[in-house]
Amino acid sequence: MYSEKVMDHFTNPRNVGDMxxxxxxxxxxxxxxxxxxxxxxxxxxxxxxxxxxxxxxxxSAIAVSSMVTEMxxxxxxxxxxxxxxxxxxxxxxxxxxxxxxxxxLGADALKKAIEDxxxxxxx
Amino acid sequence: MKKYYxxxxxxxPLHPDVLEAMMPYFKEEFGNPLSIYEYGSKAKNAIEEAxxxxxxxxxxxxxxxxxxxNGAEANNFAxxxxxxxxxxxxxxxxxxxxxxxxxxxxxxxxxxxxxxxxYLPVDKKxxxxxxAVRKAITKETVLISVTHGSSEVGTIEPLxxxxxxxxxxKIIVHTDAxxxxxxxxxxxxxxxxxLLSIAAHQFYGPKGAGALYVKQGMRxxxxxxxxxxxxxxxAGTENVPAIVGMGxxxxxxxxELQMRMDYLKPLRDRIINTLTEEKNVFLTGDRENRLPGHVxxxxxFIEGEAMLLxxxxxxxxxxxxxxxxxxxxxxxxxxxxxxxxxxxxxxxxVFSLGMGNTSEDIDYLLKEFPxxxxxxxxxxxxxxxxxxxDGGESCTVKK
Ligand code: FES
Numbered sequence: 001m002y003s004e005k006v007m008d009h010f011t012n013p014r015n016v017g018d019m020x021x022x023x024x025x026x027x028x029x030x031x032x033x034x035x036x037x038x039x040x041x042x043x044x045x046x047x048x049x050x051x052x053x054x055x056x057x058x059x060s061a062i063a064v065s066s067m068v069t070e071m072x073x074x075x076x077x078x079x080x081x082x083x084x085x086x087x088x089x090x091x092x093x094x095x096x097x098x099x100x101x102x103x104x105l106g107a108d109a110l111k112k113a114i115e116d117x118x119x120x121x122x123x
Numbered sequence: 124m125k126k127y128y129x130x131x132x133x134x135x136p137l138h139p140d141v142l143e144a145m146m147p148y149f150k151e152e153f154g155n156p157l158s159i160y161e162y163g164s165k166a167k168n169a170i171e172e173a174x175x176x177x178x179x180x181x182x183x184x185x186x187x188x189x190x191x192x193n194g195a196e197a198n199n200f201a202x203x204x205x206x207x208x209x210x211x212x213x214x215x216x217x218x219x220x221x222x223x224x225x226x227x228x229x230x231x232x233x234x235x236x237x238x239x240x241x242y243l244p245v246d247k248k249x250x251x252x253x254x255a256v257r258k259a260i261t262k263e264t265v266l267i268s269v270t271h272g273s274s275e276v277g278t279i280e281p282l283x284x285x286x287x288x289x290x291x292x293k294i295i296v297h298t299d300a301x302x303x304x305x306x307x308x309x310x311x312x313x314x315x316x317x318l319l320s321i322a323a324h325q326f327y328g329p330k331g332a333g334a335l336y337v338k339q340g341m342r343x344x345x346x347x348x349x350x351x352x353x354x355x356x357x358a359g360t361e362n363v364p365a366i367v368g369m370g371x372x373x374x375x376x377x378x379e380l381q382m383r384m385d386y387l388k389p390l391r392d393r394i395i396n397t398l399t400e401e402k403n404v405f406l407t408g409d410r411e412n413r414l415p416g417h418v419x420x421x422x423x424f425i426e427g428e429a430m431l432l433x434x435x436x437x438x439x440x441x442x443x444x445x446x447x448x449x450x451x452x453x454x455x456x457x458x459x460x461x462x463x464x465x466x467x468x469x470x471x472x473v474f475s476l477g478m479g480n481t482s483e484d485i486d487y488l489l490k491e492f493p494x495x496x497x498x499x500x501x502x503x504x505x506x507x508x509x510x511x512x513d514g515g516e517s518c519t520v521k522k
Binding site for chain 2: 002007010011013016027034035036037038054055056057058059061062098101
């Protein structure tokens with residue numbers, strides 16, 4: 001049912017964890033099945049230098065989190081915000097149609113983390 | 124890699140002796156039971172012999188057995204067939220929230236056709252209370268359908284008491300005994316039910332064979348019209364090999380029933396006793412009134428599909444009632460009916476054992492599963508607790 005890439009990121013997820021000194025944290029819940037994804041980012045000079053995640057969800061939600069945190073590292077905030085759910089799914093070699101919403105979760109949690117970072121900057 | 128099959132509620136492997144009994148009916152004995160020459164009579168006799176064996180398994184008369192294609196057809200047949208036969212006497216039916224989709228969706232179909240359906244609540248172990256049945260009965264009630272045992276949480280319902288309540292008002296009772304027949308004693312006279320559904324693949328028979336027990340004298344409207352097969356109550360050329368297989372499987376189940384239960388229960392109990400020791404792992408369903416090979420948990424803070432995938436990577440095959448593991452992305456209605464909070468229901472996992480499982484298989488499961496749990500909890504943001512969401516202590520049983 002899942003691509004090799006999905007299984008790889010699910011069984012060996014990258015960047016699992018919390019970040020004590022995170023610059024931004026985004027938590028997104030899934031309205032379809034109630035699952036939750038938490039992404040923490042570290043930002044230096046407008047660039048994401050590190051990202052970590054914790055996810056309560058299915059195999060593809062975990063793979064998506066792992067992939068998103070990989071993809072954003074080294075990107076500017078603008079580049080990171082431009083990462084779409086399709087881009088994440090494509091990077092994973094595709095997701096089954098009923099699992100596309102798990103990919104939303106990744107893109108949305110990332111967006112929230114960036115928003116959180118920005119609002120902290122304003123203070 | 125060695126494979127560990129713990130999903131016997133999905134289906135069972137065919138017993139080799141059953142396959143052997145079926146083989147001639149795929150080959151030389153290919154006749155149509157309606158034909159008047161030798162091929163026909165051989166096939167016809169084989170079906171009648173199978174009917175006797177299935178009847179013996181549930182203590183009915185052979186004439187009370189109608190063969191169907193599967194358990195779902197038997198359930199559809201029972202609900203729609205009785206509702207239609209009785210609609211002039213009343214248009215109310217009662218089903219429980221523990222039922223299989225084939226019951227619930229038949230009930231919904233009847234609702235659309237003008238029937239009123241009451242869906243009985245259940246308690247946190249999945250029991251339907253006879254009292255709730257009594258309260259739900261109206262002057263219009265023509266049929267009550269309550270499952271004999273749940274394949275999702277293993278709970279065996281107090282069916283005799285429910286039948287007693289129904290019979291005070293002379294209401295017809297159907298039970299979906301697909302999960303129980305061939306696995307625990309099922310005796311239609313003792314239970315007192317009027318209709319009962321069975322599926323052969325739940326007791327090492329073939330897929331494609333099921334049956335509905337219909338008490339003698341009970342009028343039921345057919346689902347399938349056509350020829351005179353099954354006394355005109357279920358038309359269509361019979362699936363002779365599958366029916367023969369069902370008969371053989373029923374005969375074996377009857378002979379081996381006690382032995383099978385004695386074999387499975389200790390394996391089941393070992394898993395339950397060991398895993399409920401794990402932190403935040405909750406048994407779903409009842410501890411005592413439980414299918415012999417059935418183990419089901421909700422594992423807090425992690426999700427079922429993720430568990431299934433990691434287990435499958437270890438060669439372990441099981442099931443889950445989590446929303447993410449279902450095609451429709453809906454949590455098991457049975458778990459929700461039992462009051463399991465949505466977050467906890469996500470951690471649903473079901474191990475159902477069969478005669479092919481050994482004590483070593485259980486050792487392996489007990490070694491690998493806790494590792495899967497801790498691995499996923501490391502990834503989960505909730506491993507320290509749900510925060511403001513409902514937890515497991517409130518709604519499921521630890522032991
Ligand atoms: S998180 Fe529920 S289906 Fe993916």
